[in-house]
Amino acid sequence: MQIGKRIILLILMLTFSFTGQSQDIKSLITEGNQLNASGDFKGAINQYESALAIEPNNITVKYNLAFSLEAAGRGRESIPYLEDVVRSDASKTIITSSYQLLGGIYDQQGLTRQSIDSYLNGLRIAPADHHLLYGLGLVYFRSRRYDEAEKAAVKAFASDREHAATIRLYSLVSFHQNKRAQALLGLCTLLLLEPRGPHAEEAYNNIQSILRGGTLKQEPGIKLPKLDSEAIAFNQIIRSAVQIAANKPVKKPDLFTEQLQSIFSMMGEYSEKQQKSSFFTTEIVPFFHKLSQSPDLITYSYYIRQKTDKNAATWLTAHGQQTEQLKDWIAKYEKGN
Structure with a gap:
């Protein structure tokens, strides 16, 4: 599964404010975003890592770096950055997007419980978010928890x-x-x-x-x-x-x-x-x-x-x-x- 709506997440990255950031940080983020937009995720990662070397606690950079790592197929490496983002005071939109990414990455890694928790945490902030509902329903479905999957799918369908x-x-x-x-x-x-x-x-x-x-034949062990x-x-x-x-x-x-x-x-x-x-x-x-x-x-x-x-x-x-x-x-x- 492709995780989330990458175009939407990319738009989020491009709309971050640079207020209060040094010119070097601003330039590195801008260059990283441009490389992301062109599909050069490796180049974008290099720019964001350079920015983090200057400001290790910059949440904007951590979010963007996590996005690029996941897009480059290195989702596991993005987890610590996303966990920092969801613990921060970032905006509601950024937090829910981070939970969406985390849910998909955990799912890919076979970490079902962590994936479900990520989607549920995001839904506590944005209960009607379609992508979070769909992701949650998909994880439940893969886990053969069909009743819970149906409830999530109905809400996602309605939205x-x-x-x-x-x-x-x-x-x-x-x-x-x-x-x-x-x-x-x-x-x-x-x-x-x-x-x-x-x-x-x-x-x-x-x-x-x-x-x-x-x-469909009843699956072994599934009631x-x-x-x-x-x-x-x-x-x-x-x-x-x-x-x-x-x-x-x-x-x-x-x-x-x-x-x-x-x-x-x-x-x-x-x-x-x-x-x-x-x-x-x-x-x-x-x-x-x-x-x-x-x-x-x-x-x-x-x-x-x-x-x-x-x-x-x-x-x-x-x-x-x-x-x-x-x-x-x-x-x-x-x-x-």
Whole structure:
């Protein structure tokens, strides 16, 4: 995993104030930042180390040096500098960014407990920080702590609906808990966002597995949480909807579209009748329920499988206007129209 959002962290480095610093320190930091921006991390490290030789306790330099060391693949060496930063009186933004870096570095080193602690410490300062939530969810997922991973993934998903990695994490966490409806709609969301992305084929194959009734085998030593009534009901909806689609005498334009239409429609109708709401029923299901009632569903069903299905790619090429209509429909939905 690449740690954090390097572009964002780099911007932070470039915006530090030089007030009260000597001209030599200022020049060294400026040169280091320029080298970082050009990808010359080794050169940047040399500049920051020279600056630290002049001012050993300079927090700005320590943060920048830690960033460059991690970017150069020397993350373990950056840990002491980042620990100094989080113990300092630096700004909230710098502290949370340092915890983000620490969490990712500890994770890479296999230090799970330290990684989780770093993300949690950062979230105590910035509870809604998307990158901290995503990093925490990823560590929990790798540790097979799926219930905790799901909670972090939901919060991260809610804070950024267009971060593909978060949506994929939410889907995989759900799938590993046999919450097949949550996994299915998560994957449908991911493919709408990145239909030709690096995980598009994986996502489509997992959708097909879910439609066929597939579940992941329980991992040795991992006790999954008991499904609540909502998850059980949604899993049953998938089974029923797939059967309904299979029994239709005329399939227009194809079985996959019929399956999606039935699933989205039945999930929406079920959600509307529930008194108890969840993120899934209020923030994810309504979009697909509305889509099931639109003629743009046909375009959507081809759009999300264009990387895997050659016929879908051919159809989209021949129906450019319908693709634009789908995009217009999504834009109107997001605006509440």
